Amino acid sequence: MWLRYCCLPAYILLAWFLPTELVDGNVRHVNIGFLLSKEDYHGYVNEVLNELNDRSQLLPSNTKLNATFQVLSWNPIESALSVCQTLVPTQVYAVVVSHSRNMSSTSPASISYTCGFYRIPVIGISTREHVFSDKHIHMSFLRTVPPYSHQALVWADLLRYFGWTRVVLITSDDQDGRAIYKTFHGLEDDLDGSNGFMIERSLIYKPGGENITNLFTTISEVQSRVFLLYASESDAVQVYAEAAKHNLTTDGNVWFVTEDALTGKALQQAPEGIISVHLNGSDERSHVTDAIHVIAKALKSFFEENTTAPPKTCQNSGHFWSSGPSFYRKLIGTKVEGETGYLSFNMQGDRATPSYVIYNSKRNSTTGVTEHVKVGEWDSLTQLKVDTAHLVWPGGRMGRKPEGVSSSSKLQITTIETHPFVFVEPLDSEGKCSQTISAVECHKHNATGEWSKMCCKGFCIDLLVKLASNLNFSYEVHLVEDGLYGSLEIVSTPVVNGGGKTNNNTKKTWNGMVGELITGKANMIVAPLTINNERAQFIDFSVPFKYQGLTILVKKKDHGSSFASFFQPFETALWLLIGLAVHIVALILYVLDRFSPFGRFKSSQSSDDQDALTLSSAMWFSWGVLLNSGMGEGTPRSLSARVLGMVWAGFAMIMVASYTANLAAFLVLDRPEASITGINDPRLRNPSESFKYATVTGSSVEQYFKRQVELSTMYRFMENYNYGTVDEAIEALSANSYSSQLDAFIWDSAVLDYVASNNCNLVTVGELFGRCGFGLGFQKGSPWTEKISLEVLSFHESGVMEALDGEWISNKHCKLSDNQPATLGLSNMAGVFILVAGGIVMGVPLIFVEIFYKHHMETKEKQMQLARMAAQRWRGTVQRRRTIRQTLLNKAQQVRENQKSNMRTWPLPAKTKDEESRESDIATISQTHQSVIDPTQSNSDLPLLHSRGSCCHRNHLTGQAEVLEHTV
DSSP, X not given: OHHHHHTHHHHHHHHHHSOSXXXXXXXXXXXXXXEESOTTHHHHHHHHHHHHHHOGGXXXXXXXXXXXXXXXXXXXXXXXXXXXXXXXXXXXXXXXXXXXXXXXXXXXXXXHHXXXXXXXXXXXXXXXXXXXXXXXTSTXXXXXXXXXXXXXXXXXXXXXXXXXXXXXXXXXXXXXXHHHHHHHHHHHHHSOGGGOOEEEEEEEXXXXXXXXXXXXXXXGGOOBOEEEEOOXXXXXXXXXXXXXXXXXXXXXXXXXXXXXXXXXXXXXXXXXXXEEEEESXXXXXXXXXXXXXXXXXXXXXXXXXXXXXXXXXXXXXXXXOTTHHHHHHHHHTOOEEETTEEEOBOTTSOBSSOEEEEEEEXXXXXXXXXXXXXXXXXXXXXXXXXXXXXXXXXXXXXXXXXXXXXXXXXXXXXEOOBTTTBEEEOOOTTSSOOXXXXXXXXXXXXXXXXXXXXXXXXXXXXXXXXXHHHHTOEXXXXXXXXXXXXXXXXXXXXXXXXXXXXXXXXXXXXXXXXXXXXXTSOSEEEEEEEXXXXXXXXXXXXXXXXXXXXXXXXXXXXXXXXXXXXGTTSOHHHHHHHHHHHHHHHHHHXXXXXXOTTSHHHHGGGSOGGGSOOHHHHHHHHHHHHHTOOOOSOOOOSHHHHHHHHHHHHHHHHHHHXXXXXXXXXXXXXXXXXXXXXXXXXXXXXXXXXXXXXXXXXXXXXXXXXXXXXXXXXXXHHTTTOBSSHHHHHHHHHOOOSTTOOSEEEEEHHHHHHHHHHOTTEEEEEEEEEEEEEEEEXXXXXXXXXXXXXXXXXXXXXXXXXXXXXXXXXXXXXXXXXXXXXXOOHHHHHHHHHHHXXXXXXXXXXXXXXXXXXXXXXXXXXXXXXXXXXXXXXXXXXXXXXXXHHHHHHHHHHHHHXXXXXXXXXXXXXXXXXXXXXXXHHHHHHHHHHHHHOTTOOTTTHHHHHHHHHHHHHHTHHHHHHHHHXXX
């Protein structure tokens, strides 16, 4: 060592005076610096360079490579000095650096920093720390090996291969530990649904074993038993010992570790069944060869540009190689097929195409020593190959892979309120769930952000209770926070880039119950969760506990007033024609029987008039035949009228039979008429604002319409009207307000059948479509999936599911069924009762009309009787007067005759005063005689009698005077 320091000035002087590009004729000499772990590599480097120089087609024309070799010191300061004192004076174009024998040395970092200051590219062949990927520090560094964090890619492929989706990541709290966590977490976010996995728990320890003893204290809270370990050799020994104390290295567990965790002492202490990832081609000579070939190929394109010579001193701190960044870009853009495989670089200068070997720790049955055996390999191009037939798992298991999850006896259950599967009710007055119902305590996230206790019951809750009882597990139920079933949604996260600008980083995440299952907030979904392909890529499902499909719920069509239901069998025009026919037939019957010589009218002239067929009795006969009410009076007697009556009776029989049949169709088999016919109804296929329909946002029903190309128009229309929950949609459908009206709601048939059976104003229409099933959800790889699936199958066979269905779903309040006749009620026959009531209302006033009319007719009859009596009395009086007058005339005639006979005998003397006095007395006697004749005659009649008799008195005055005188 002292010899090297004493000869160092001579080396510097030699390098100062000898230029880098020695031109022998037209040959360009290019120096390359080498800082390797052994002096033995010096001769090997010269062999590789000589081989390249001999194969001029691999180098730029007239170019020769030379090596400036130096053994790498473990001291970083000494290494930096050797760069400035040995390599830079020779104007090296690049430096190839390895690790010193002390692998923990930071010498490569000091060399990279020194060369980077002068923009001289450095190629690392064994440096794998993540810090060298930071171009702000190591701006000119690239390497033929990947960083340690690259092993996360192999872990991800192993998880894909075996199908484990939940892991526990154990890393050290240093830069490389954080880097591998970041890389693996990024893969977790970027994986597609078919191979998705998640970090259920991340365990971080301080390097050196400070807190490793407390590393697994909370492991009982974690369901996953797939462990990914990044640790150094010494730390891995302590992790294995601590894991063994918690029985985490036994059968059922899985361990994936990095290569340092299965080398040296760590391999000796490692349990059987550990799987480790080792970098393939770690031989230093091979990496030196590949590094030289990369430099040679990059020089060929580099010298095609205008370049400057590298710096030859470190004394001028402000001078760096202006062509250095250009040469660095040429290097990282170079791709070669080397001894370590296909070699290329990413933008950070790391090897982008490494290959790994998969090792499995096995116990040697002879020596009892743990060995690692190759069981597979991984390549960035050919991906993963594993020999599972010879793979040993922890606990010595071979063949079938472990479950990789803990069979915890307490499960976190997430559910959602959906009648009749889950009902949510408040606690009773004692703060407990009612004992009269099979309800369990559950937790609900309220508006204040706190969890409140509630009571949950229903089909799914009863199913959960029976499963827990049979499979012997406990549970804790909570309602999903966001109230959704679960769908993929795009989430934007603002990210600040290097230029200070904010960009939105978008990714897809699951919400609802599925999201809680994936993120580990729940172990099981107990709800009417539809089984579909999208969800099945991320979670596991049990066998369906109920089969169903999709249907449409609408409001029953308003038929108007049901009072006139009995008029429905016939149209209005037919009713009018029947009424007209009744009256026409009655009129013709009356006419035929009236003019027929054998009719009752003709025959009644010689008999009683009441037997004649009047118009009113003909009308009664016509209505009686039609209504089958009997014919008590006024039946036709003539042959012509009776023929018409028989035809009318046949007409009435046909009409009554037709009416009865149609009435049965309209009332007995009445079905509520829906506004649409089903999923193929034109109003659904050709949506418009006049008919609104929707489903629930983020549900499987929405995803179904999104997947179906023929239903894409309906999906786009429903996006504007979808509701957050089922209850909100049903409430909108039942509302009478036009502004919030929903005309149809599309959802699972089991739920909508229950709703329609309890709300008689709603009805399901059309045939089922999109048939599927409801299943219980589990995390990927959960051991409970198979157990509960078998139990659900036994429930189907034993009738438990049928009993639950009858208790919660088929318990209908609306008895209407599609294949059974409806029971007629008051709403159906109300019109008939109203018709009777109308007859009563019309009959009561008519009785008063009849009474008034009768009274009027009786009064008029009395008046007519009085008039007849008065006329009879008048006629009697006139007759008596005539008789008296005739008697008087006869007497007067007799008197005259007597007078005439007397006058022939005696002469008539002249009147004296005495005679005049006697005439006056006779007149008085005559007046008195008239009053005696009719003493009842009123004063008004006397003038008439007197006038009538005055003529006789005047004519026969003399005669009567003579008679009276004779009488006197």
